[in-house]
Amino acid sequence: MxxxxxxxxxxxxxxxxxxxxxxxxxxxxxxxxxxxxxxxxxxxxxxxxxxxxxxTRFLDLLGGFGMYGVGRNNPRIRAALVEALGLETPGMLALGTTLLPGLLAEELIAAAGGRIERCLFTSSGTESVESAIKLGRTATGRTRVLSAEHAFHGLTLGSLSANGNEEFTARFQPLLPGFDHVPFGDLDALEEQLRREDVALFLVEPVQGKGINLPPDGYLEGAQELCRRYGTLFCVDEVMTGFGRTGRMFAFQHLGLEPDLVTVAKTLSGGYVPSGALLMARSVHEAVFDSMPHAMSHGSTFAPNELAMAAGLATLHELREQRxxxxxxxxxxxxxxxxxxxxxxxxxxxxxxxxxxxxxxxxxxxxxxxxxxxxxxxxxxxxxxxxxxxxxxxxxxxxxxxxxxxxxxxxxxxxxxxxxxxxxxxxxxxxxxxxxxxxxxxxxxxxxxxxxxxxxxxxx
Ligand SMILES: Cc1ncc(COP(=O)(O)O)c(C=O)c1O
Missing domain, CATH: 3.90.1150.10 (Aspartate Aminotransferase, domain 1)
Structure with a gap:
């Protein structure tokens, strides 16, 4: 041995x-x-x-594509993970519940505020986006999904269909049907699409990651207003911008927005454990998880894993403590x-x-x-x-x-x-x-x- x-x-x-x-x-x-x-x-x-x-010391300004918000090898997140391992918690029950996921969900919901009342855990940014697409379509009974040109939402098939960059999509056709793109910043183009009243959700990054494109003044507020008017869910993809990246906890909070869906990942687990979440209005959740037979309509085996939850709780604490x-x-x-x-x-x-x-x-x-x-x-x-x-x-x-x-x-x-x-x-x-x-x-x-x-x- x-x-x-x-x-x-x-x-x-x-x-x-x-x-x-x-x-x-x-x-x-x-x-x-x-x-x-x-x-x-x-x-x-x-x-x-x-x-x-x-x-040789290198200054890391890339931060693992933005996932090391609290820094590499953050000692306090590490300590929380070591503590979690030492506690020998039951782990994921599959058919049962434990305390850690609820505690992190509660904090995320409070941090997002506004309409957000439910949290569905995932293991990555793209899975959070996939969840938004899937749940958003079912909740509204509509099939179309709108996103912005030059958008980046991840590389799995649903997220890729919402991707607005040809270099990612061209070689992987055909993508999913029902996805269309509008120029980022163009409210007229958005309204032209939404007016048909068949768009389930408008998926948008508050700051586009591909070129760090900032939204023109009034664009996101106008987009939210149009979504409300035409019965479309307003989904803000905060995978890159979330958890302080733009100088607010979430970028939509600069503008006082109240999205129906918010996707997060990256910094959430302090860079240690794959983790993400879809934060949503209660109405969206209840439209999909509407009965006991539908209680497990969406999910993923590893999503609410205890180490990710411990890292998430410690990361939110760290963001607050270190300001x-x-x-x-x-x-x-x-x-x-x-x-x-x-x-x-x-x-x-x-x-x-x-x-x-x-x-x-x-x-x-x-x-x-x-x-x-x-x-x-x-x-x-x-x-x-x-x-x-x-x-x-x-x-x-x-x-x-x-x-x-x-x-x-x-x-x-x-x-x-x-x-x-x-x-x-x-x-x-x-x-x-x-x-x-x-x-x-x-x-x-x-x-x-x-x-x-x-x-x-x-x-x-
Ligand atoms: C805005 C946005 N959404 C989704 C994703 C996909 O996240 P992941 O790489 O964790 O799948 C990214 C990744 O860069 C992103 O920036």
Whole structure:
């Protein structure tokens, strides 16, 4: 008999990460990492920092696509998980109830407020969206689902059908019937669709993650009003924006909205355990779970698992105790204050935008010098200039960020909310000098850009 030791196992295979991933999980992904120089061996993480095997510290502004709201390896969430394991709670009953899921549901409902009175747990963002689509259709007796162009709601088939980006959907046709898209920000287009009174739900991100697109003034309020008028459920996808990301607990609270459905995930479990939820008005829930034979109309085996619930409760506590929502608002302001001047400083910078700690910078063709090279780079692959900034930010300045999406010269960051003022200053300073160098387009960079384009490097 040999004892199982994770530490011994990891020690005996140290350094194999990339090769093993390429052999067993996804060789193309590893190719991408190697092409752009992101092929590090990672040793540890703490808060907003990552450390590679050489002990080099990286500032993690990507936060695992925004799931590390409370920081990597948050000691208080970890302690709650260790405590939960030690308590030897009964675990999931399947046919029975335990206390932890109810406690977390109660807190989530209170945090969302307004119409929200019920909580259905899931294990990811896309499952929360799937639940909204499925329950929303049945509750209204309608089949159509409306979402916004350039929306991102996840990659399983229902969520993908609501996705407004061709690069994700084109190769997976046919998607589900009854899904249509309207331009984000266009209330007339929305009303034209809703007027038919056959739309079950309008699914919308309060801030679009793909390019950190902020809603025009009055858009979301108008959309909610139209949904009410035409009997459509108003579903706000807070998977990315929830739990303080935009400087409020939920982004819809900036505008005093009262959605019928709210999808959450990412930061909910402190980055430790897959977890998500669909928060909904009681009327939606009661229309679907309307009798004892329908008591188990929707669910998933692992969804209300005890570790996810313990992590969720500890995360909500941490957000409150450390005042991380307020910190996100404050640091977001500071970030804009330091980076907005880049629009005037560099012709190539078109826009800097953000809300809380969801932030983006957009590039565009400069008028004067550098125009020809910019065009050449963009011809190889649209949006490639952004990669010319993301790569040296990582390799030279040790800052992790990403190109916001396919076909767009936009860099976005979704850092842990535990970021410090110095980190924001360090980023602004590194960004300024990296754009300056990228604008000059030294030969080596141009060569890199073309080979990256050939490798088809693009943001998720
Ligand atoms: C707004 C939004 N909805 C849904 C999802 C899907 O979440 P998950 O990756 O957990 O399935 C994401 C993920 O990035 C998201 O940003």
């Amino acid at each position: 040999s004892e199982f030791s994770l530490e011994a196992l990891l020690g005996s295979r140290r350094g194999e990460d990339l090769d093993l991933w390429a052999r067993t999980i996804n060789p193309q992904f590893v190719r991408v990492l190697r092409t752009i120089g992101f092929d590090r061996t990672w040793a540890s993480g703490e808060g907003a920092y990552l450390y590679d095997a050489d002990g 991380l929502v307020e910190q996100s608002a404050r640091l977001g302001e500071r970030l804009l204050e330091l980076t907005r001047p880049l629009v005037d400083e560099f012709e190539v910078v078109r826009d800097v935008r953000g809300l809380g700690l969801a932030w983006a910078i957009e590039f565009g063709e400069p008028e004067g010098g550098g125009r020809r090279t910019y065009r050449m780079i963009e011809r190889a692959q649209r949006g490639l200039f952004a990669q010319l900034v993301v790569v040296p930010l990582f390799t030279k300045r040790h800052i992790l960020s990403q190109v916001a999406g396919h076909d767009m010269a936009v860099i976005r960051i979704l850092p842990p909310l535990v970021l410090r003022d110095e980190d924001v200053e360090e980023f602004a300073d590194a960004l300024r000098s990296t754009i300056k160098s990228a604008q000059k387009m030294p030969r080596s960079l141009t060569k890199f850009a073309l080979s990256a384009a050939t490798a088809g490097v693009r943001g998720r």
